[in-house]
Amino acid sequence: MASAAAPTTFSLLHSTAASSSASSSSSSRLHLSSTLRVRPLRRGLGFAAADPLLAATVAARVKAVGVGKGARGVVSMAKKSVGDLSGSELKGKKVFVRADLNVPLDDNQNITDDTRIRAAIPTIKHLIQNGAKVILSSHLGRPKGVTPKYSLAPLVPRLSELIGVQVVKADDSIGPEVEKLVASLPEGGVLLLENVRFYKEEEKNDPEHAKKLASLADLYVNDAFGTAHRAHASTEGVTKYLKPSVAGFLLQKELDYLVGAVSSPKRPFAAIVGGSKVSSKIGVIESLLEKVDILLLGGGMIFTFYKAQGLSVGSSLVEEDKLDLATSLLAKAKAKGVSLLLPSDVVIADKFAPDANSKVVPASAIPDGWMGLDIGPDSVKTFSEALDTTKTIIWNGPMGVFEFDKFAVGTEAIAKKLADLSGKGVTTIIGGGDSVAAVEKVGVANVMSHISTGGGASLELLEGKELPGVLALDEATPVAV
Ligand SMILES: Nc1ncnc2c1ncn2[C@@H]1O[C@H](COP(=O)(O)OP(=O)(O)OP(=O)(O)O)[C@@H](O)[C@H]1O
Numbered sequence: 001m002a003s004a005a006a007p008t009t010f011s012l013l014h015s016t017a018a019s020s021s022a023s024s025s026s027s028s029r030l031h032l033s034s035t036l037r038v039r040p041l042r043r044g045l046g047f048a049a050a051d052p053l054l055a056a057t058v059a060a061r062v063k064a065v066g067v068g069k070g071a072r073g074v075v076s077m078a079k080k081s082v083g084d085l086s087g088s089e090l091k092g093k094k095v096f097v098r099a100d101l102n103v104p105l106d107d108n109q110n111i112t113d114d115t116r117i118r119a120a121i122p123t124i125k126h127l128i129q130n131g132a133k134v135i136l137s138s139h140l141g142r143p144k145g146v147t148p149k150y151s152l153a154p155l156v157p158r159l160s161e162l163i164g165v166q167v168v169k170a171d172d173s174i175g176p177e178v179e180k181l182v183a184s185l186p187e188g189g190v191l192l193l194e195n196v197r198f199y200k201e202e203e204k205n206d207p208e209h210a211k212k213l214a215s216l217a218d219l220y221v222n223d224a225f226g227t228a229h230r231a232h233a234s235t236e237g238v239t240k241y242l243k244p245s246v247a248g249f250l251l252q253k254e255l256d257y258l259v260g261a262v263s264s265p266k267r268p269f270a271a272i273v274g275g276s277k278v279s280s281k282i283g284v285i286e287s288l289l290e291k292v293d294i295l296l297l298g299g300g301m302i303f304t305f306y307k308a309q310g311l312s313v314g315s316s317l318v319e320e321d322k323l324d325l326a327t328s329l330l331a332k333a334k335a336k337g338v339s340l341l342l343p344s345d346v347v348i349a350d351k352f353a354p355d356a357n358s359k360v361v362p363a364s365a366i367p368d369g370w371m372g373l374d375i376g377p378d379s380v381k382t383f384s385e386a387l388d389t390t391k392t393i394i395w396n397g398p399m400g401v402f403e404f405d406k407f408a409v410g411t412e413a414i415a416k417k418l419a420d421l422s423g424k425g426v427t428t429i430i431g432g433g434d435s436v437a438a439v440e441k442v443g444v445a446n447v448m449s450h451i452s453t454g455g456g457a458s459l460e461l462l463e464g465k466e467l468p469g470v471l472a473l474d475e476a477t478p479v480a481v
Pocket residue numbers: 274275276277280298299300301317372373374396397398399400401402403432433434435436455456459
């Protein structure tokens with residue numbers, strides 16, 4: 001454990017050996033297609049197989065086809081995409097599209113953020129332009145049984161406007177009335193089913209229920225990235241009864257960035273991890289330590305790291321049972337040659353409130369009775385300088401309590417920095433949840449390379465977990481190389 005006088009910026013610069021190993025691994029990733037005979041498919045979801053995170057997602061598939069690192073010939077680890085289906089495979093076909101239209105609604109049932117609806121449109125438009133009959137489904141919220149305030153009805157006007165076709169709304173997601181509406185659906189028509197979570201069988205992934213949903217259609221497209229970490233009837237169960245079962249364009253794009261770009265990044269590659277607690281980000285930090293060159297930590301979790309280093313943290317958020325973990329993460333970063341930066345100064349408050357008194361202090365000088373709620377200006381400067389050296393950045397979790405304007409400065413500064421670097425050709429990926437909200441608040445969402453539509457799903461992917469909604473989809477046709 002470091003003494004109280006230890007520097008509060010924990011920076012472990014690469015050793016020569018570490019740097020050279022990072023660059024050689026980078027170059028082997030860049031040339032993966034030729035060296036390992038694994039290549040992304042033209043329109044499928046193919047990624048480099050040598051990477052641990054990717055391996056976690058596709059290992060089972062690699063095993064299944066009996067090829068892997070160093071194998072010659074054919075390797076397919078890609079999922080079939082809706083773009084891989086021919087016009088004749090779509091024309092006149094009833095296509096069950098699972099989207100994540102779980103958008104926020106205000107008390108008057110107005111949509112307050114339509115990002116997820118807009119993100120679902122390319123797949124729907126592609127299908128109707130090819131003469132398919134679209135049976136669109138989604139959940140909204142976490143209803144327990146039929147709950148009118150969680151009906152998908154308020155989404156119909158915006159969906160119709162964005163698709164350019166009047167969407168028909170069913171009052172149920174299965175049953176004779178729905179079957180009648182499906183039967184009368186014209187080519188290029190869109191039928192929106194009612195909230196699939198009105199049935200408890202949905203979340204239980206009940207096979208009989210999945211069969212009923214599947215019986216409505218001829219084939220399946222999963223574009224619900226935000227729900228791909230759930231093995232539910234409409235995300236996983238239906239794939240057993242509908243062939244082909246393929247990925248939509250949004251799902252494909254999310255995987256391209258959150259698996260593809262993170263597995264084979266342009267280097268130097270930095271991750272920024274913030275948010276409230278280290279316990280909720282352990283998996284992400286450990287997984288990212290395997291692949292990044294620079295790791296910047298912010299948010300409430302930094303105080304557990306400070307305390308682990310022997311610093312006093314006042315009444316800041318600390319997870320006492322995670323002090324050893326924080327110490328071991330710092331050691332792991334050092335062992336891996338990752339440059340890990342903790343903020344050198346913080347904005348402290350005398351209470352957890354938007355109108356709290358505040359001041360900036362070095363991270364080593366947080367007085368009793370005060371709590372850190374944001375990173376300070378020196379930290380923003382140091383973080384910005386570190387980010388200036390990078391070519392790929394992934395960000396998950398805010399730098400402070402950005403919901404309070406007074407403590408949103410650090411988060412907003414990082415958002416602006418990423419926007420600036422994005423304009424200079426750096427790949428910037430925002431991993432979902434509150435970091436996306438922060439980027440949107442600053443108004444720079446449109447300049448980032450990728451903004452994930454999934455909170456929990458993006459976190460699980462970054463942790464290297466398999467997403468059942470993705471695993472269940474058909475493999476793309478193997479490509480000989
Ligand atoms: N210094 C701090 N003290 C207490 N809470 C903090 C601090 N810094 C950030 N937070 C809080 O952390 C929360 C976000 O943490 P979280 O881990 O949920 O981030 P996220 O991963 O971006 O979001 P999500 O979980 O929705 O994907 C915010 O509500 C923010 O107010």
